[in-house]
Amino acid sequence: MNKIHEECGVFGVFAKEKSNVAATAYYGLFALQHRGQESCGIVVNDDGVLNYYKDTGLVNDVFTPDILNNLGEGNMAVGHVRYGTTGTDGRLNCQPIVVNHIKGRMALAHNGNLVNSAELREQLEMEGSIFHSTSDTEVISYIITKERINSPSIEEALNRAMNKIKGAYSLVVMSPSKLIAARDENGFRPLCYGVTDDGTYIIASESCALDSVGASFIRDVKPGEIVVFDKDGIHSITDHCNKVKPTMCIFEYIYFARPDSVMEGKSVHMARIKAGACLAMEHPVEADVVVGVPDSGLDAAIGYSRQSGIPYGIGFIKNKYIGRTFISPGQKSREDKVRIKLNVISETIKGKRVVLIDDSIVRGTTSARIVKLLRDAGAKEVHMRVSAPPFLNPCYYGTDIDSRESLIACHHTVDEIAEIIGVDSLGYLDVNHLDMLVGGKGESFCSACFNGEYPTKVPTETAKNRFEHKINEKRDCD
Known part of the structure; x- marks a missing residue:
């Protein structure tokens, strides 16, 4: 994952x-x-x-x-x-x-x-x-x-x-x-x-x-x-x-929902704009251009640009015709798949100090490949900002975040993650500022994947898919 x-x-x-x-x-x-x-x-x-x-x-x-x-x-x-x-x-x-x-x-x-x-x-x-x-x-x-x-x-x-x-x-x-x-x-x-x-x-x-x-x-x-x-x-x-x-799951606003949706009276687009603005205040940096990773990083990148005054640029073109079922021919590497899905607009990136906005970092491998695309296109510096806090806990409510073992933030500091993915600096959204995305203090939402405060009792199994594996093992034995 x-x-x-x-x-x-x-x-x-x-x-x-x-x-x-x-x-x-x-x-x-x-x-x-x-x-x-x-x-x-x-x-x-x-x-x-x-x-x-x-x-x-x-x-x-x-x-x-x-x-x-x-x-x-x-x-x-x-x-x-x-x-x-x-x-x-x-x-x-x-x-x-x-x-x-x-x-x-x-x-x-x-x-x-x-x-x-x-x-x-x-x-x-x-x-x-x-x-x-x-x-x-x-x-x-x-x-x-x-x-x-x-x-x-x-x-x-x-x-x-x-x-x-x-x-x-x-x-x-x-x-x-x-x-x-x-x-x-x-x-x-x-x-x-x-x-x-x-x-x-x-x-x-x-x-x-x-x-x-x-x-x-x-x-x-x-x-x-x-x-x-x-x-x-x-x-x-x-x-x-x-x-x-x-x-309600706060990650619906950060990532899942389409930006043109309105949920509980709150615009998803505006929530992401606010996330980007918060990042600009929390993690300012001197740079030449702000770019977002398509699709859910784009709105937050606009928010970061507006708040910081750093110009917004279109840094990537995403191939809209590649879904999750896409399989590259032959023995293509995963890095080739990233290149086929995302292509850098070099005129936006070359020789620039780039602020890269994405919605999350899970294991860090995809982030590292995206950063490499920017480096290969001639980026002078890459400063990554993430419109969500670090994932520290599994989700049991319908989001594909499994055990802590698969989450890079559970095993490395922010500086270590920055080095692993190859950026000059890294900043996450402060978990204490999540309520700003959906209206301010007093708003109610689930952010257990970030802070571990689950609204319900959760399964005793650490890895949420372990029960499924038991079912399959039982079927194999039968």
């Missing part, structure tokens, strides 16, 4: 009349592609019949025109883009999950990570449940269907299931007649909904996906809230609201 990876994105459509909801879901997932580039899927509800397709790959590659047409029309759809933070890669872990149950079929899309997935899974297996994937999303689906047996409705089953599942989850659930959005009590991951001019309701991880399908933003789903869309309109269940202090 050399860079932090996206987690997942969820999307839902509830239309008054039967229409091409698959196409709407396709465009919504396309807007959320940055949240997951490993796999994707769409489920269409046609009068209670669920037609679906899911596979590994990018949205544009998986959903050809023929496949979208084969999904047919309907009045509801659920979509998902995935980057796995738990569960192995592959088609088995693609979402949405579709469940056939005595009380009716259900489709489920999930963004987040449960902290009690291992114990719930073991409990369910002891009761006879058979799992087909290693994803904790399947655990959620089992809990909901189990509660559905004695519940009067799917939303009540979900309400009861939320008493058992702990951690981060933003869900879109589809039954034969209802579309449901739900968010964990802490509100770790974003979720919102809006409406189009023809009255079609849209649920999405980010507001940028609403924009992509012509929907007007209505509001965020509240932490702990269940919002139900059905033929009678919209109604909300708030039994789990206001039980704990909301703690």
Whole structure:
């Protein structure tokens, strides 16, 4: 793991009349592609019949025109883009999950990570449940269907299931007649909904996906809230609201979300501008140009430039056609892949003292390669500024930050890291200034990956994927 990876994105459509909801879901997932580039899927509800397709790959590659047409029309759809933070890669872990149950079929899309997935899974297996994937999303689906047996409705089953599942989850659930959005009590991951001019309701991880399908933003789903869309309109269940202090992931603003999204009333773009301004005040330096690493470093670079007065320059061109599935031909090195993905504009860099802005440093290997690109282009000095504090702890809520062993800041000082990656100076955002990104003192968010202050109980395992490895070992033995 050399860079932090996206987690997942969820999307839902509830239309008054039967229409091409698959196409709407396709465009919504396309807007959320940055949240997951490993796999994707769409489920269409046609009068209670669920037609679906899911596979590994990018949205544009998986959903050809023929496949979208084969999904047919309907009045509801659920979509998902995935980057796995738990569960192995592959088609088995693609979402949405579709469940056939005595009380009716259900489709489920999930963004987040449960902290009690291992114990719930073991409990369910002891009761006879058979799992087909290693994803904790399947655990959620089992809990909901189990509660559905004695519940009067799917939303009540979900309400009861939320008493058992702990951690981060933003869900879109589809039954034969209802579309449901739900968010964990802490509100770790974003979720919102809006409406189009023809009255079609849209649920999405980010507001940028609403924009992509012509929907007007209505509001965020509240932490702990269940919002139900059905033929009678919209109604909300708030039994789990206001039980704990909301703690949305601060890294959503620093890195995950698209800059044109607005979450909890706060612009992602402005949060990154503020991060860059804070860096300029915390770590000033004499330089000739400020450049950002595409994409999430660009806004922070603008903020640094404005605050410091050092001119902003476009230092890199990113090849937009290379996704996570890109494999270089032959025996190309990882350094060659960086060169293919990023190319330096030498006119911006040559002979200059450069301030390089990026969103994070994980192991340092990617940062070192990017710095080398600048040196090779003739940079006189390179001063790196990072728009996040150092990663010191694993994340258990849906971010691809595993054990402390993989984090460079856990083993080296700032000066040592600067030497390792080859910069003249290095500065991180002060962890005590994170609240400035989202409004100031008193703002509530999760920053456990930086300061170790987890808002919930966490698994006792140090490496969060160790349970998954145990599952695979058990299967190998069998």
